[in-house]
Amino acid sequence: MASFSSSFVLSQNLFFFSLFCFFLLASADLSATFYASSCPKALSTIQTTVKAAVAKEKRMGASLLRLHFHDCFVNACDASILLDDTSSFTGEKTATPNAGSLRGYEVIDTIKSQVESVCPNVVSCADIIAVAARHSVVTLGGPSWTVQLGRRDSTTASLSAANSDIPGPTLSLSDLISAFSKKGLNAKEMVALSGAHTIGQASCATFRTRIYNDTNIDSDFATSLQSKCPSTGSDDNLSPLDKTSPTYFDVSYYRNLIIDEGLLHSDQELFNGGSTDSQVEKYWSSSTTFFTDFSNAMVKMGNISPLTGSNGEIRTNCRKTNS
Structure with missing residues (x-):
């Protein structure tokens, strides 16, 4: 009887310990409703x-x-x-x-x-x-x-x-795939996330080598950029990553790649006779597909090794630690 009682207590303790561990782990997971009660606004x-x-x-x-x-x-x-x-x-x-x-x-x-x-x-x-x-x-x-x-x-x-x-602006396709793979992101997700370059600008220093040395670039496009980005100096001069609609999130970035008008060397590598060409063409032909894949890739990227539970802290000033 004593043996049964001890076994029951042990089993009960193990059950509650397992349950505690489950909720501890669950509380460490990210959730879309994490602030629903603690900070609804x-x-x-x-x-x-x-x-x-x-x-x-x-x-x-x-x-x-x-x-x-x-x-x-x-x-x-x-x-x-x-x-x-x-x-x-x-x-x-x-x-x-x-x-x-x-x-x-x-x-x-x-x-x-x-x-x-x-x-x-x-x-x-x-x-x-x-x-x-x-x-x-x-x-x-x-x-x-x-x-x-x-x-x-x-x-x-x-x-x-x-x-x-x-990932830098001069990387080859294989190096880009490797850089994203190290973060748990595959080649398809890499192409989708690169679509973020449909908005924003880049400095002359990041694309100078491409517009003077690359051969897979439209000649008129290269010439137009050289007026803003001379072979020396003016490193901080800016040009849009997507010349067509640099302040609107769309698929024109991919069209630019197909006509050899990617601003960065790393951009054009996505459409240069390699394994990702078809993905670029797919996104240019379907904004719905791109939007879906981009959204899914953003969620996955946002889940890279987050600090949760008791790890890290909640900074009161984003520029410095609390202590």
């Missing part, structure tokens, strides 16, 4: 600020979307990209892919301040970036998707990872 607050910022400057939509990409490609979607350098800490803002090109930090600051006034110490900077990216795309005419929420903010950043992991 969070998403509408972010949306209002993003719409105002993009209305003031349409390029800001592309900038906020790019912040999300560059954040997720370095260790995780953890808002490490927002951390400022200090006397004892070097963040990611000065990394080669980020320095002088990433923008929108002030918009994130404004959103954070407004969200904090509604519900202090609840909404992470990492979630703000993810939601701001979604609203930026929607505001510029693109698709919406369900953003999974519940990320927490990192307490550190990695300059070296920012320099090594963010």
Whole structure:
């Protein structure tokens, strides 16, 4: 009888321990309704600020979307990209892919301040970036998707990872596929996510080599760019990534690739006689297909190694850690 009682108690304890572990793990998962009770006005607050910022400057939509990409490609979607350098800490803002090109930090600051006034110490900077990216795309005419929420903010950043992991503008197709694969994203998702270049601009320094040296570029297109981007100097001069509709989220980016008018070398690599040519053609012929694949890929990218549960923190100031 004593043996049965002990076994029953042990089994009962194991059951409740397993149940506890289940709920612990479940609480660490991202959820679309994560702030439904703790901060029900969070998403509408972010949306209002993003719409105002993009209305003031349409390029800001592309900038906020790019912040999300560059954040997720370095260790995780953890808002490490927002951390400022200090006397004892070097963040990611000065990394080669980020320095002088990433923008929108002030918009994130404004959103954070407004969200904090509604519900202090609840909404992470990492979630703000993810939601701001979604609203930026929607505001510029693109698709919406369900953003999974519940990320927490990192307490550190990695300059070296920012320099090594963010795909550069001179990569070959095989290198692009490899860079995305390391983040758990396949070639199809890579082509879909590259469609983000249907909005925004790039600096002369990122496409100079292409317009003077590449052979798979329309000659008139190259000539028109050379007037803005001489062979030396003027590194910061900007040109649209999509010459047709740079402030509208559509499929013209893919059409540009088909006629050899991709701005970056890495863009044109998606349509250069390789394995992704058919995917480019499919997106150009169907905006519905592109929008669906882009949305799904954004959700998957946003789920790259998030900090959840008791990991990380909820920063009160997105530019610095709490302690």
